[in-house]
Amino acid sequence: MSTRDHDNKAARAQMFAKLQRALKDGPAQSARRTHVEGRVADPPNHPLPERVRRSRNELRMQFKAFLEGQSASVLEVAGAGDVPAAIANWLRGHNLPLTVRMGDDAALAELPWSREPALLRENGPAKESDTTGLSHAFAGIAETGTLALTSGPDNPVTLNFVPENHVIVLADADLVGPYEEVWTRLRQRFGKGQMPRTVNFISGPSRTADIGGKLVTGAHGPRRLCVVLVSEPMT
Amino acid sequence: MNSTAHNFKSNARVALGDQQLQSALGNLKGGLVANRTKARAALPEFEALRDVAKDIKNHTIANLDLYLEIYEQNARAAGAVVHFAETAADARDIILKICRDANAKIVTKGKSMVSEEIGLNAHLEAAGGIEVVETDLGEYLVQIRKETPSHIIAPAIHLTQGQVEADFRRLHTHLPKDRVLVEPAQLVNEARGILRQKFMTADVGITGANFLIAETGSSIIVTNEGNGDLTQSLAKTHVVITSIEKLVPTLEDLSTILRLLARSATGQECSTYMTLSTGGRRVNDHDGPPNYHVVILDNGRTDLIGTEFQDVLRCIRCGACMNHCPVYGAIGGHAYGWVYPGPIGSVLTPALIGVKEAGNLPNASTFCGKCADVCPMKIPLPDLMRHWREAEFDLGDLPRGYRTGLAGWAFFARRPRLYHLAAKVGIPLLSLFGRRGRFSSLPFAGGWTRYRDLPAPQGRTFQQLWAERQAGVTR
Ligand code: SF4
Numbered sequence: 252m253s254t255r256d257h258d259n260k261a262a263r264a265q266m267f268a269k270l271q272r273a274l275k276d277g278p279a280q281s282a283r284r285t286h287v288e289g290r291v292a293d294p295p296n297h298p299l300p301e302r303v304r305r306s307r308n309e310l311r312m313q314f315k316a317f318l319e320g321q322s323a324s325v326l327e328v329a330g331a332g333d334v335p336a337a338i339a340n341w342l343r344g345h346n347l348p349l350t351v352r353m354g355d356d357a358a359l360a361e362l363p364w365s366r367e368p369a370l371l372r373e374n375g376p377a378k379e380s381d382t383t384g385l386s387h388a389f390a391g392i393a394e395t396g397t398l399a400l401t402s403g404p405d406n407p408v409t410l411n412f413v414p415e416n417h418v419i420v421l422a423d424a425d426l427v428g429p430y431e432e433v434w435t436r437l438r439q440r441f442g443k444g445q446m447p448r449t450v451n452f453i454s455g456p457s458r459t460a461d462i463g464g465k466l467v468t469g470a471h472g473p474r475r476l477c478v479v480l481v482s483e484p485m486t
Numbered sequence: 487m488n489s490t491a492h493n494f495k496s497n498a499r500v501a502l503g504d505q506q507l508q509s510a511l512g513n514l515k516g517g518l519v520a521n522r523t524k525a526r527a528a529l530p531e532f533e534a535l536r537d538v539a540k541d542i543k544n545h546t547i548a549n550l551d552l553y554l555e556i557y558e559q560n561a562r563a564a565g566a567v568v569h570f571a572e573t574a575a576d577a578r579d580i581i582l583k584i585c586r587d588a589n590a591k592i593v594t595k596g597k598s599m600v601s602e603e604i605g606l607n608a609h610l611e612a613a614g615g616i617e618v619v620e621t622d623l624g625e626y627l628v629q630i631r632k633e634t635p636s637h638i639i640a641p642a643i644h645l646t647q648g649q650v651e652a653d654f655r656r657l658h659t660h661l662p663k664d665r666v667l668v669e670p671a672q673l674v675n676e677a678r679g680i681l682r683q684k685f686m687t688a689d690v691g692i693t694g695a696n697f698l699i700a701e702t703g704s705s706i707i708v709t710n711e712g713n714g715d716l717t718q719s720l721a722k723t724h725v726v727i728t729s730i731e732k733l734v735p736t737l738e739d740l741s742t743i744l745r746l747l748a749r750s751a752t753g754q755e756c757s758t759y760m761t762l763s764t765g766g767r768r769v770n771d772h773d774g775p776p777n778y779h780v781v782i783l784d785n786g787r788t789d790l791i792g793t794e795f796q797d798v799l800r801c802i803r804c805g806a807c808m809n810h811c812p813v814y815g816a817i818g819g820h821a822y823g824w825v826y827p828g829p830i831g832s833v834l835t836p837a838l839i840g841v842k843e844a845g846n847l848p849n850a851s852t853f854c855g856k857c858a859d860v861c862p863m864k865i866p867l868p869d870l871m872r873h874w875r876e877a878e879f880d881l882g883d884l885p886r887g888y889r890t891g892l893a894g895w896a897f898f899a900r901r902p903r904l905y906h907l908a909a910k911v912g913i914p915l916l917s918l919f920g921r922r923g924r925f926s927s928l929p930f931a932g933g934w935t936r937y938r939d940l941p942a943p944q945g946r947t948f949q950q951l952w953a954e955r956q957a958g959v960t961r
Contacts, residue, residue, distance in 0.1 A: 257580050262570040266730070266784055269572075270551040273791035277548055287552040287735070291701050294736035297538050300531045300745070317755060354772070376773035379686055395756040402774060409773045412715045430741035437737075444560060446702045446764035448774050449719070455758050457712035461624035461640065462670040463647035464513035469671075470623060471678055471685075472712020472759070 292443075296431070303394045303428030310393035310428055315480075317396020321455030322468050323476040330483040331358075335367040338418055341477050342370075342383065347416060351385040352377055356405040358485045359387050359420065377413035384410030384473075385418045389440075390433045391426040391480070395454060398478065399433050401440075402449040411451050417473040419453070422485045487605045487634065489839055491823035494846035501817040510646050511818055518640070518809045521753020522860070528755070535745055540864045542739045543800040547791060553700040553733045554782075560703025561780060564765030569781045574604035577783045581606060581692070581725055582614050584779055588723045590616055590689035594681075596707060596714030597622040598694030599638050599803060600783055601727050602825045603838070606692070619684045621713040623677055630657055636819030638826060639751050639805040644818045647673070681713070691721035691775065695728035696747070696802070698780070701736040704764040705780060708747060708757045715761055724763070724775040729783045731799040743802060746862035750804040786838045794873050798833050800863040807857035807867060813850045822847060829857035829867040836874050841881060848874035909947045 271280065302313065315325045326337045342349055350371040353359055364372065377384055386406045390399040398419050402408035411417060427433060433450075441447060457472030468474065490497060501507055526532045546553055558568050571577035577600075585593060593616050595601065607629075610616045620629040624641035628634060630653055635641030642650075651667045654676055667673055693714050695705035705726045707714045718724040734740050748754040766778035790796055808814040808828025819827030824835045824844065832847040848871040857867040898905045924941055 257569070257571075257576055257583065259569055259580075262572055262576060265572055266570050266782075266788070267551060267554070269784070269788045270554065270791070273788050274548065274551060276792055280551060283549050284552060287549050287556070291556055291735055294701065294738040297542075297738055297742040298531060298534060300529060302529075321758070379682075397756060402771065403768065404770045404772055407771070407773045408715075408719050412712050412719065430744070431738060434737040434741070444702055446564065446704055446762065448763065448765060448768050448771060450762040451715070452756070452760035453758070454756055457710065458758055459623045459674060459711045460517070460752070461622070461627065461642050461711075462650055462673050463510075463645075464517045464640075464643070465647075465670045467671045467674045469678075470674060470711035470713070471621065471681060471716055 294434075299429050299431065300394065305393075305428075311423070311426060311480075314391055314393040314396050314426060317393075318455065318476075318478060321396065321458075321476075323396075323455045323478060325478045325480060327480045327482070329481075331361070331481055331485050332363050332366070334362050334420060334479055334481060335364050335370055337479050338385070338477075339367045339370045341418070342416075345416070345475065348382050350381075351383045351418065352381040352410060352414060353385040354403075354405045354407045354410065356387040358422075359385065376407035377409035379413065381410075381414040383416040383418060384414040386410050386420070388419050388421040388425060388478075389450075390436060391421045391478075392428075392430055392433060392452075393426060394429050397452050397454045400451040400453065401437075401447040402451070403447055408449050408451065411453065412457075412472045415469075415473060416475045416477070417453075417456075418477045418479065420479045420481065420485075423480060423482050424484050426480070487602055487825050489824045489835075489843055491835055491839070491844040491847055494821060494823055494850065497821035497823055498817045498850070501821045506646055506649060507644050507818050510644050511815055514643070514809055514815055518752060518805070522750060522806060522809070523753070525749040525753040525755065529745070529749065532746070532749065535742060536862055536864055539743045539746055539862060540800060542734065542742060543863060546733055546735060546739075547731065547796065547799050550730065550733065550788075550791070553735055554730065557698050557700040557703055557733055560700065561698075561765070562703070564703050565778060566703060566765050567777070567779045569779060571781055571783045572785070574783070574785050577604045577727060577781050577785075578606060578609040580781050581727065582610060584723065584725055584777075585610060585614055585616055585690050588690050588777070590614075590723075592617045592619065592684060592688045593690045593692060594619050594621050594684050594688040594717045594721065595625070596691070596693035596709065596717045597625050597641070598692065598727055599635070599825060600694055600729050601692065602635060603729075603785065604727070604783065606727065619681070619688070621681050621684065621717055622709070623674065623711060623713070626677060626681065627653065634820070634825070636827065637805060637808060638803050638828075638830075644820065685713075685716040685720050688717070688721045690723045690725060691717035691719075692725045692727060693718050695726050695732055695780075697740055697743070698728060698733045698782075699735075699737060699740055699762070700733055702762075702764055704762045706740065706760060706762045708744070708760050710752075710754075710758040712759055715759060718761075718763065719774055722775055723777040723779070724766070726763070726778075726780045727783065728780065729785065730787050731801075747802055747804055750802075750806040750860065750862040790837055795833065795837050795870060797865050798830070798837065798870060800865055801830055801834070802863055803830075804862060806860040806862065807865075810856045810860045812852055812854060812856070817850075822850070829871070830865075833865075833867055833870040833874065836877075841874060841877050845874070845878040845881070848872075848878065906947075906949060909949065 389401045457470040459470035627642040636644040767774040814828040835844040
């Protein structure tokens, strides 16, 4: 079998011409353009569920309840200084090696690791042999009990999926109500219309119900997810 | 993918007699259907959001030329290579070329119904000599059986656990014969081990996209297993194959529609993983694919704009319509004969492969209306099926018996006096012959009575009862 060489320019022109023909009964493209470009430049807000407008404390409880309902662990600690011990104890509790793989994240690097000398840290993207990945969340979303992670050298995307265990540190100040607040923060951090290579929303350990409709946790991604929620600001 | 939609009737007959299939389909009600009901109840705003989502999608389709242009511009600016494919064959060729350029020997795949639509795997294997590995567990189960998905979000819903165990023992012969495979978790683990090796060695990873976001030039996948993410972040090249109507304008539009997707599909608050991808690996990144391609397929979709079928372009492929469909629940997805089963398939398949091939599908409905009730995008599926029935009738391809029957009924329906007379004589006759109030077989109605009894009419006609009632009221 041979393949034809695909002329992308011609196909593109064809598809746009066809679309314009299909839309010809509506308003002219020039008339629609201003509205469409304005709508993208300044996205309209849609109604938000009541559950995202609750008190800070209720949002925190909701966030935790959703994650625990998805078989994730949520550890609440007072300050950044408590994070290494919380991670080490969680690993010990699950009989896991005291080693984590992490990226160049500044807030994670500045944690007082010397307080847990037994806990080893390796730097870089995930290797097949890694048992636990450690990431710093960009945000937490109380609406559904979800972590938002942005990829980059600070938090390599493979840490989220390759190791069997994933620990995510979230500063309480980064816990928001709805997804829409994450969009606002992304626009602030990366610029309007700009995105990191991936934004990962994670709401529990990986799962499947593809065999006989029965739910099994630990499909292809992590079998365990641990969220460390830090009350005081981190850096 | 080749179609057997024209064989729908015999496909359905086989499905009804398939014990394993019937047992597997028994899981639908307690699973996906019950979960959706719960999730919907937990979000009081669900109904209001359906209207908002419908408006967003209608607006997008009415401006699809502009949103496609904005998407393309932003995706390119972020480093994506955007390909336009008018037909399935174009899309196959584009992807094969990308794989060849990447010197690909192994390709991993996340779940993508569009890739099924274009028959991608067979093409890459036959024309490219490439090993294509489906990594979504359900897709993997279907692939090793050389079958096709029978559901758009639960591809292996037609299989029982016992069948999976048998397949694994038959195919994974490098593993100890006496291993225990009793629990679903043991089967999942076995597949995990095998697919891990594929993720690690794949040259190209292909995924679909649930949406494309114009504002940012991003694609998004929504999954639970994490296979899509391993597929797209470990290979050097990530190819997204998706279709033109998947566009949404902004991130706000996306989050609004996402509130409906998982709840309608699996009844989850949200799926475990939702991943937005924009461009390829960045300069300072330590991982992620250096190459990121997006292939946008039309394959007949644009032709639906401006027709009575335009509404179907709002579909977000959640599967709720098939989960709730009594016909799907009785025969499963394979009987529909092409990629998209259930009510959405009955509307989409004739549109994409022609009413001549798929004209039987719009008849696979009891017109109970449940599909339209549960469709998060408020697509009037039964109305659209009715349009196809009309189109099929106009084509003049209906079987002789069908036409004669309709013509006979029309003859009486247009002559009320004759209709009354025939009913008056016919109904008591029928009730005389129906044993214990039911017919187990009836001439001309074998299609019905082969699988269930037809209730025999009980004495008087509707017209008579109505007349008595009216008389009673005036008395
Ligand atoms: S037609 Fe509606 S219910 Fe069916 S898959 Fe599409 S969005 Fe879901």
